[in-house]
Amino acid sequence: MKNYLKLVSFELSRFIKIYIALIVVTTVSQFAGVFSQSRNYAATVNQTLQQESFSLNDYFVSYPPLTFINVTVSGWFIIPIIFSAAALVFYSFFIWYRDWFGKNAFIYRLLMLPTNRINLFFSKLTAILLMVLGLVATQLILIPLESALFNQLLPDYLRYNLSTQTIISSSEYLSVLFPDSFIQFLIYYGLGSLVLIVLFTIILFERSFHLKGIVFGGLFGAGTFILMLSPFIIQTKLSPYYLYPIENFAIELFLGIVISIFSIWVSHYLLNKKITV
Amino acid sequence: MIEVKNITKKFGNKKILKGLSFTAKKGEITCLIGINGAGKTTALNAIMNLTPLTSGEILIDGKKLTKESYQTIAFIPDTIAMLSQMTIRQAMHFMKDFYTTWNQERANELLNFFQLTETQKIATLSKGNTAKINLMLGLALDVDYLLMDEPFSGIDIFSREQITSVFTSHLIEDRGVLITTHEISDIEHLIDKVILIDDGIVVKDFNAEDMREQEEKSILDVMREVYVK
Amino acid sequence: MKRYWKLSTFILIIILTIGIFYLKPLFSSNEYPNFTIETINGDSTEIKNLTLRGSYSPDTKLQSDFESMYSEKIFSLSHDQVIYDKKQSFFSQLSYLDNFSPLNRLQKEHKTFIRGKNLQFQNFFEDDSFIVYVNLDQEFLDKRAGKRFFDIRLLNKKTDEELSYKIILPEKGEYQYIGIQKIQIINSGLSVVTRNDPSQINEQDYQENLSEYHVYQLDLSNQKVVTDHLISFEKNPSFNGLTQVELLSETQLDQTADDLVFYLTYNQSVNGTDQLASLNSSSEILDYELIHYKISTNESKKISLPKEVRTLTSAFTSDKNTLYSYFFIDKTLTLYTTLLNKPDESSRLLIDLPVSKDSIEWKSIKNNKLYLVSATTESPLKKKLSIYHLTDGELIYEGSIEPTADNLLTTKNNLTIDNGLID
Known part of the structure; x- marks a missing residue:
């Protein structure tokens, strides 16, 4: 059991740099999307209001409102998620193959550890699962933060306070992940x-x-x-x-x-x- | 004692080991000699259960290999079995973490002897230094048996001398050493038992000292007899 | 243990985040607010068998005519509870039937008999002693495949005995689709009403909706079809455009009604090459007929309605042996009740409604009562439920659908009622 934990810790630390990079990229990209979309939206609304001399109510008769949900289906948001998912899928293979290939066949060391070899299996499995859940948790933390920022960046007449639950269940792919x-x-x-x-x-x-x-x-x-x-x-x-x-x-x-x-x-x-x- | 009993191994359709049998005793340095492809590395891998056998049996002190055996038998493969991004300190820490038989003092002693510092990254080491660290990772374990696969391969002469001197030190005595090498000249005088392998079987198995005394032949002489037909 | 602090923190964050995400909705009532039907006037027993379907959204503007990004929260509301679809247990969501289908009860009471059956409501008949199930094994059939047959199972509720019959369907024409509309037990004989769509052989056929309605009488003991009546509809011979026929009558589980009402429409004919337009169901209706068919006698007869209601803005609905025809003018509903067995006598009723047609969110006529849910001017979260008795037009029940007192909803939030079911 102890060896299993040691190996889990070890497997995670081997990937931590890339893992953190994935999280950072996701965060940056998604916040960039928040900035970009809120700016564009506010500008578009203002422009339309001026050009067509609409009142706000008139505007919403002809055009749908933009909410944070729209941000979640934009490329800024989705692409890093797909990318991270792909990275983890790739690593599911690589987590084994990296031990065989490469200058130093680390698999020798792993197979010669005085522990049940199935711990190698369990530790790699656990590492990947934890990393997946970690990304899930990261996204769950990011969504309310991004949503709040999105609302802050908009004038109050364009704001919608939607809960995380609502945001997630409105997006087809988010409701699969969560x-x-x-x-x-x-x-x-x-x-x-x-x-x-x-x-x-x-x-x-x-x-x-x-x-x-x-x-x-x-x-x-x-x-x-x-x-x-x-x-x-x-x-x-x-x-x-x-x-x-x-x-x-x-x-x-x-x-x-x-x-x-x-x-x-x-x-x-x-x-x-x-x-x- | 390590007993290898009539082991065979097929890689695909090719038979590498065709009924290999020998023993390696504790307190002796046993040397497996053979041309490339004779099956030396395969035999060592098989002893450590790093590759399965097609048939045959291997016993260590009369028992089959278990996970605990790795605390009593260590293998130093021909490439370093440690992550190159690690520093020497991290590598030692890793060994200490998993092996109760890890002896940190001995490791430090070896580091000093090899004039290496633990903050160096393994990736930055020269081939010779890498080999030394590889050796250290095996020697610092308080194990009864030490298996080494081509420890001198591609190493510069000065490193070779350093490594050879380890063989005569207290670090090796009392242990059973099973070593494969081409370059027997470095350690010819240290080897106790010689096992000549050709085409997957043992062709000659003798005690080096006896051969020298009784037949006045060096190991090289015997090799020439056996291999050069 | 100290050495695992990084790992532990990581795992802890994961557990906390995911845990909070799933536990939070249980505590925040604003995610799924409670609604109730408050009785203002009348007997609250009137709503005991009523279940409304509605949806809630946190903002009226989000629930616009546009394809909304936002997913509304759908719920079922009855006199004593609100059940949100999403909040149902995972296993109820797995069920083949929705919560309110009467087949749920059958499934619970006769688990083995209902197993593997085609759960179409119209395939079942139930009375005190029997459950009868009729199914056509292949609704859509390849021309080259074998014949269709009726798969009939009988369950004797008292003895738990099951009987099964397979009766081949004699097909006089080639049909690409035959679907059961209703099964009928009259005088211990079994009749099956089906809609048969002939195979489309050439382009011309796509234009005309050639659905036929058949009534098959089955002889169970001899395992054959005794008669195959094609329900014929007297069409206006001078009209050469599209005609469409629809079965108006709704099915009940105790399928004893002997009468069927059909709605026959004369539609604007379309250009021959425009296949897409011909499939568009909102092609213009030029004229229509209502036809009453009696299963036991195989008689079909046009229902002549009073001129006032025979307009293109009228709507029709049929319940048991009654046809209701009606139209709206401002806040007044003009309704004609026609008993199918006395089609020449229609009684007229004028009802003053609280709102005009556009503010009516849901209406239904059942058991000789008109149920109405209409929007109010007070709040988008408040709806009015009115029930009128259709013999005299009296308002027998008035209720208010509104959020319960403990809710923190504002007028920005929105409620829509779009469907209902009366047991």
């Missing part, structure tokens, strides 16, 4: 964890058997995918909607847990008996 209810959160991120676990196992197949390993890994991945979908596949043969949603959910939950455990067990076996430097 779902409405905690149970949905657990489900989405649980599924993500499952995917990560299976991915790691596939990587370990490759690292154990190389080219053959890609085939094994591919089959393993495909197998787990089909297994997860099996209740739905079976139902299209039997009769669609044969199972009630709660039953579907229970089965999927069970399958997810079983697949995770099996995947971890396979990884354990590969790490101890088949892995090669």
